[in-house]
Amino acid sequence: MIIMVKYTKIKGDTLTGKYKEIYDSSINNKEEYWKKVSDDIFWYKKPTKILNTSNPPFYKWYEDGITNTCYNAVDLHIDNGKGEKVAIIYDSPITGKKKKYTFNQLKEKVALFAGALVNQGVGKGDRIIIYMPMIPEAVVAMLACGRIGAIHSVVFGGFAANELASRIDDCKAKIIVSASCGYEPGRVVEYKPLLNKALELSNHKPDKCIIFQREKNKASLNPSMDISWEDAHKNAKEQECVKMNSNDYAYILYTSGTTGLPKGIVRDIGGHIVALKWTMKNIYNINPDDVWWSASDIGWIVGHSYIVYGPLFYGCTTILFEGKPVGTPDAGVFWRVISEHKVKSLFTAPTAIRAIKKEDPEGKYFKKYDLSQFDTLFLAGERADPDTIKWFEKLSGSPVVDHWWQTETSWAITSSCTGIEKFPVKYGSAFKPVPGYDLKVLNSEGKQVGPSKMGDIVVKLPLPPGTFPTLWGADKRYKDNYMSNYPGYYQTYDAGHIDEDGYVWIMSRTDDIINVAGHRLSTGAIEEVLAEHKSVAECAVIGIADKLKGQLPIGLLALKAGVDKNNEEIIKECIGMVREKVGPVAAFKTAIIVKRLPKTRSGKVLRGTVRKIADNEPYKMPATIDDPAILDEIKADLIANKILEL
Secondary structure: OEEOOOOOOEEOOOOOOHHHHHHHHHHHOHHHHHHHHHOOOOOOEOOOOOEEOOOOOOOEEOOOOEEOHHHHHHHHHHHOOOOOOEEEEEEEOOOOEEEEEEHHHHHHHHHHHHHHHHHOOOOOOOEEEEEOOOOHHHHHHHHHHHHHOOEEEEOOOOOOHHHHHHHHHHHOOOEEEEEOEEEEOOEEEEHHHHHHHHHHHOOOOOOEEEEEOEOOEOOOOOOOOEEEHHHHHOOOOOOOOOOEEOOOEEEEEEOOOOOOOOOEEEEEHHHHHHHHHHHHHHOOOOOOOOEEEEOOOOOOHHHHHHHHHHHHHHOOEEEEEOOOOOOOOOOOHHHHHHHHHOEEEEEEOHHHHHHHHHHOOOOOOHHHOOOOOOOEEEEOOOOOOHHHHHHHHHHHOOOEEEOEOOOOOOOOOEEOOOOOOOOOEEOOOOOEEOOOOOEEEEOOOOOEOOOOOOEEEEEEOOOOOOOOOOEOOOHHHHHHHHOOOOOOEEEEEEEEEEOOOOOEEEEEEHHHEEEEOOEEEEHHHHHHHHOOOOOEEEEEEEEEEEOOOEEEEEEEEEEOOOOOOOHHHHHHHHHHHHHHHOOHHHOOOEEEEOOOOOEEOOOOEOHHHHHHHHOOOOOOOOOOEOOOHHHHHHHHHHHHOOOOOO
16 A cells, blocks of 8 residues: 555646657657757767667667767857857856856857867866866866867765765776865855865876866965966867767766765767757757756756756856855845846756745745746756745746656656646646656566556666766666666656656655555655645655554654744644645654754755664765754754654
């Protein structure tokens, strides 16, 4: 028996059937469909071999095509007469700097830094680690790698030294491009000491580190290893784009998993360009003259796909934002950016919107700005609770699309494809499969389950273009981890169901399914109920060990700013809501108020780590944690509420 909550309210446009036509074509005639899509990008040599299925699960798209990432992102638009169009808007509320870069200006900077890399001996296939804050130079470095055929691996600026060292060793980086520091609200994060420590710890030693010095926080450089950004440009010559095979790698991006060794997700060049360019119109309904904003970080997949590559391939304007949803300076900064730069659509994580809602539940900051041109809010990264979605809808009058995808795929698996057909909303769902993804829900025996039955969500192979063809240097791990449990399918490690209308409901990671007295229970279902409480800003549910029932759910509740209701009353009401909407079988009897939830830098709640703390099990500090101090706070809360006994 599977327990879940289902939100069935539907609203929106009348369906036209266009989505079904395109989706069916992408699944039933995949080679023909994706060949047609590939005609929309620039090729030095168009592919004639569209899909190679000879060695499953190692499928190859466009294997004889010749192209270049940077040419498609920059040069193509200049050659098409769009050189003076604004490519990037840099907006940094932390430093107070704003700057616009046209495609012409971007090309000049990229071509010259490509020359700086060439002067350091970088060539086709060499790996370059980029360890930088959200500044234009980071994007320049990424595109410069693509220009000369080097493979970049962006590591989130400020990542722990040991984690950076493991990535240096795994990809055998030839050059590291970094900055003196990054800025967080109220503090400076010194990058250079972390980089120095990583180099001490790594077995592989790069040839050189290129350091961009930030104005007010310059770092001391080691003459034998370091060279400044300015000095690296001396005697550099602008480089033209090199011709690359479609199956060459554009980048390596290490997953931000909370346990285990990092996995180096690789992206092949041709499929990456084809897929991401297609998504900008078909999923996000963006036009070339629009301003698009993905409020993420280039260290994450969302930043790769939708700060840099997707919008630049498409030729629209993208925003590079160095700030936070709250604290730079207030909970109205997102609305200021949207208003000032006339942003059509925003893509961010649900945790960002929840943070704003927590600080400004009445939307006072929102009302200060003109957002009349704003169209759609897209959310991904964590499940978006229906209450947060409804809050934004009521505030803005704009629709919210909670869509689902992964680092491994690089683009959405499910969504409302707003450029094809706008789907009615079912609160709590992630809409329908995107063209290219043949989704199934399987039980533990590998058999497909019926509508609204919970199971493991998988994708029938082959995956569409732009997804990961393997892991860096780890074909066996790729096959064993993702393709072996359900032969013929990619295992997403997400659990959920598909309803009678084809809507997909992502309820939790497979390891967030808890077993209460023999009943498999989705923690996500309980979280949806808790999030409906008017005093709750965000919440997390974990399963803790219980001698009688195996596991019991407990809720962690972070409250909205200004709540004056008694904590005990809030907890009592929340427990009552779960009992009413999920049922007594959930055995939900415990909730605690916490100051904040422990999260990764990308906004994912560290449920597994909290569970280990509650069960008094050993745990490793997640490398991706946003603020390590929060785990001590949670531990103290668990002890104070007699959940954890030492």
